[in-house]
Amino acid sequence: MVFAGKRPSNLGVSNGQLAPCPNSPNCVSSQSADVLHKIAPLTFTSTPEQAIANLKKIIESLPRTKIITESQDYLYAEFKSALLGFVDDVEFYLDRNANVIQVRSASRLGQSDLGVNRKRIETIRAKFS
Template sequence: MISRLLTAIALAILLTLTILPAATWAVASGLGVDNGHLSSCPASNNCVVSQNADPKHAIDPIAYHVDRNAARETLLKVLGVVPRTEVIEQTDNYIHATSKSRIFKFVDDVEFYFPPNESVIHLRSASRIGESDLGVNRRRVEQIRLALRDLNI
């Protein structure tokens, strides 16, 4: 009886330590779309965003010329082949993926927003930690843009 109770407590602690911090971090980080906008970037040099950005963090949205659902599905296919990238959440107008660095496994959050009545994909890519990413987030998003252009979206 005591061993079952200890096992249950240990399992509860393990789940709390592994699942809840990630969920709490995501909520506290301001991910997602709020009033039609992705979050702005912090002052650090490890983020780019296509909405309401200062010159240091600004990047153009990705324009598309096909049906919105086709653009979204094509983007999901592209994300499926980006190394060390996993789609975490998707809705009809939003995609959140994480991308891990090869050696140190640093996590970046990559977000895409499909606003209604616009043929653009707004985006945000940001490192969770650190001051600089040596341009990795900007390069990743530009590679995704090129892949989508090659696929004629």
Template sequence: MSVAQTKSRLSIFRILAIALVVIAIGWIVARMAFPNRPTIFASVPPEGIGVRTGQLAPCPSTPNCLSSQSSDPEHYIAPLSANEATEEQFSSLKSLIQQRDRAKIVAETDNYLYAEFTSPWMGFVDDVEFVLNSQGKSIDVRSASRLGESDLGANRKRVETIRQQLLQGKGSEA
């Protein structure tokens, strides 16, 4: 390989590296300037959102979903307020979601809540549903990422944070 070819390859790699840095900086600036604007990673809401015969949609086989109604241990998470869920707790839950950054309530009824949670940098969207159990004994939850295979535990962490905030009564102040 000649010196000219080596310099040419180095120039190409420098140009590519500079282009990647410019794209990354542009992305960061755009996310900071427009944090609530959807990104290419927002995708479209999935079909099947909602309650059908008292049940939330089952989780797909991917590990980026969890549900308190799942019988599969990989996708299972305990319902919120497992002892006795009241309409007041459900109202507190709504207040908690309204207080969270990058959370938007999309649909609600007296016993159902559907919210979208958007990640801060990449703009990935997770669909999270809550339904007050018909016997009033729990608030069932389903949280699923729209895209990808793994969510790196983001759905579970979010639900557990909401559970702790509900237990501490932080939703009733709004």
């Protein structure tokens, strides 16, 4: 069974911002103001180009992951859960002004994700730093 749902239409960067999280608890974003959804952006000391290349390698090393969109300042990947094939949309935006990579990870379907999106970003952060 695959619970993919439709790819959201609000993905991408608009005026330096990733899409806001919905009210449901199954989303985290480094650009969110509220405690429920807030997560720290990824920080780096390398060049921005090295940082995004490093991030891409990490994403590609993770299981059930597919990079859908890629540019010099943006990566969008789909992550599938092992058991039922739920799809999460995960975005990374290289914010050159702040010298960080903004992140957003959101479940496509359902309400609770049992903390999966937050854990995923923290796993990526650990490999990234």
